[in-house]
Amino acid sequence: MAATFELFKDKGGEYRWRLRHQNGNIIADSAEGYQSRDSAVNGINSVISNAPSAPVVDQTAETKT
Numbered sequence: 001m002a003a004t005f006e007l008f009k010d011k012g013g014e015y016r017w018r019l020r021h022q023n024g025n026i027i028a029d030s031a032e033g034y035q036s037r038d039s040a041v042n043g044i045n046s047v048i049s050n051a052p053s054a055p056v057v058d059q060t061a062e063t064k065t
Contacts, residue, residue, distance in 0.1 A: 002022055003019050003021050003027055004019070005017055005019055005044050006019075006020055007040055007041065007044070010033055014033025014035065015036065015039065015040035016029065016032075016033055016034065016040060017029065017030045017040050018030070019047070030043055
């Protein structure tokens, strides 16, 4: 497996998740704390179900005027 979801509690007691590559780098994170573990797990499941077909939108392309 190339990456693993980690579920944890932050210093404020909120649940968070991060997606860690096998090399140790964090690929993505929840960016927000969740009040419940179930809500954090729902966030993970949302990424799992929505990301495989997510398009890449290149916002670095310069617009010519």
